[in-house]
C-alpha cells in the first residue's frame with residue numbers, strides 16, 4: 274500500500290487536501306471514533322452523537338467515491354482509544370510508504386501529528402487546511418507590525434481578497450459595515466423561522482444508542498436529535514435558513530427571546546466546523562440572494578462578516594498566540610464555575626434560559642454566549658480556563674480554535690484586549706433592552722442593590738470598581754469609571770455589599 278490518509282472528525286470534506294493528494298486506487302483512508310477525543314473534555318452527548326454519525330456518513334460518502342476506508346467504531350475490539358495508538362496499529366497492519374494528513378484544527382492534535390514521523394520512522398506529510406480562507410502564515414503577516422489587531426480591518430482585507438460584496442474596489446452600498454442598523458430587540462412572531470431538522474436514519478439511531486451507553490453521564494439531552502449529518506442535509510438546512518431567516522438576520526442578530534433558542538440565526542456552525550458546509554460557498558450563496566434582491570444588504574453583509582471576518586480572525590488569533598493563549602488571565606479571575614452552568618438551577622431567568630437550551634439543544638446563539646453566560650462569568654470573576662472548558666464541552670460547534678479566542682479573548686477580556694476593544698461587560702439594563710427575560714425573572718432589573726435586585730447590576734459596578742486600573746485606560750470604560758466615581762460613598766458601600774452577598778451564594 275502507498276499512502277495511509279488519516280482523516281480527523283472535523284475534516285469531513287471530500288476536497289480536503291490530504292484526500293486531493295491521494296489516489297483511491299492506491300491509498301487508504303483511516304477514520305476512528307476515539308475515547309480520548311470524546312473525553313478530553315466531557316462533550317455534550319448531542320455533540321458526540323452528531324460527530325460520530327457525520328463521520329460514519331462521510332466514510333460512506335468516501336466509499337461511494339471509490340476510496341477504501343478503514344473506519345474504527347468506538348466499540349470495535351481493535352479500537353485503540355487515541356489518534357497516535359490507532360494510527361500506529363494501522364501502520365503495523367498495512368505497512369504504508371507514508372502517512373498523509375491535513376493539519377489539525379487544534380494545537381493539541383497538531384502536536385500529535387508532528388510527533389508521528391519520528392515515532393513511526395515514516396514520512397508524514399502534513400498538508401495545509403485550505404477550507405479556511407486565510408492561512409495562519411497569512412494572518413501572521415497581516416498582524417506583523419500592527420499595534421492593534423482589529424477585526425474590522427482584517428475583515429475589509431478579506432472582502433477585497435474574496436471579492437464578496439464588492440463593487441470594483443469599493444464595498445457594496447458604500448459602507449463596509451451595516452451594524453448600526455443591526456441592534457433591534459425582537460418580538461415574539463408567529464412566523465419565526467425554525468432550523469430545518471432531520472429525522473435520524475438507521476446509522477444515527479445506532480450512534481444514539483452507542484452514545485447513551487458509553488456517555489450517558491455526560492451533560493446534555495441526547496434526544497430529540499435533529500441535526501443534519503450528511504452534506505446534502507446540511508446544505509438543505511442552510512438553504513432553508515437563507516429563505517426564511519436570513520432576511521432578518523441583521524436586524525435581530527443581537528436580540529434574545531424567551532422560548533426562542535434560535536431566532537434568526539443560521540445554526541450552521543456545527544456543519545461549517547466539521548466540514549459538511551464550505552464557508553466560501555455559503556457566503557457566495559448569500560451574496561447571490563442579495564444581488565437578486567431577496568435579502569437586504571444589512572443582512573447579507575452582517576452574515577458574511579461573521580464568516581469571512583470573525584470566524585477567520587479568531588482562527589488567526591488562535592494560531593498566532595497558542596500555546597500560551599489558553600492560560601490567559603489578564604484580570605486574575607479565580608472563582609470556580611458555579612454549578613448552575615450545568616444544572617440551570619438559578620433564579621436568574623436569563624441564565625436559566627441560556628443554560629437550559631444549551632442542555633437541550635447543544636446550542637445557544639452568540640448574544641446568549643457573550644452577554645448572558647459570558648457576561649455573568651466576567652462580572653463574577655470566574656476562572657477563564659474553567660469557563661473555556663465549559664464552552665468547549667457544551668456546544669455542538671465547539672472546537673478549541675474557535676471557542677478559545679471567543680471565550681478567553683472576546684468574552685472574558687483575559688488576553689488584556691488583544692481581541693476585543695473593550696470588555697463585553699453589561700448590567701441588567703442591556704439584557705432588559707435586548708430580551709424579554711426580565712419580565713419573567715424573580716429579580717428586579719431596575720434595582721441596583723438589595724436582595725431582590727438583578728445580580729448583574731451590583732456585579733457590574735463592582736467589576737468596574739475592582740478593575741478600574743486595568744480597564745479604565747480604555748476610553749469607553751473610563752466613562753463608566755467616572756460614573757461609578759460619582760456615586761455617593763453610601764451607594765458604593767451598598768454595591769460592594771450586594772455584590773459580596775450574591776457572590777457568597779455561588
Ligand code: FAD
Pocket residue numbers: 537538539540541542543545546576579580583584585587637638639640642643647664665668670671672675676677679680683684
Ligand atoms: P450565526 O449567528 O447564524 O452566524 C453564522 C456563522 O458565523 C456561524 O455559524 C459561525 O460560523 C460564524 N460566526 C459568528 N460569530 C462568530 C464568532 N464570534 N467567531 C467565529 N465564528 C463566528 N463559534 C463556534 O463556531 N464554535 C465555538 O465553540 C464558539 N464558542 C463561542 C464561545 C463564546 C464565549 C462566544 C461569545 C462565541 C462563541 N462562538 C463559537 C461564536 C458564535 O457564538 C457561534 O459561531 C454562533 O453562535 C453559532 O451559531 P449559528 O451557526 O447560528 O451562527
Ligand code: DLZ
Pocket residue numbers: 280281282283305306307308310311312316320321324377378379380382383672673
Ligand atoms: C470532537 C471530536 C470528538 C468528540 N470525537 C472525535 C473522534 O472520535 N474522532 C476524531 O477523529 N475526532 C473527534 N473529534 C474532533 C477532534 O477532537 C479534534 O477536535 C479535531 O481533530 C481537531 O483537531
Ligand code: SF4
Pocket residue numbers: 620621622623624700701702704705710711712714715716717718727728729
Ligand atoms: Fe437576568 Fe437580571 Fe433580567 Fe433577571 S432581571 S433576567 S437576572 S438581567
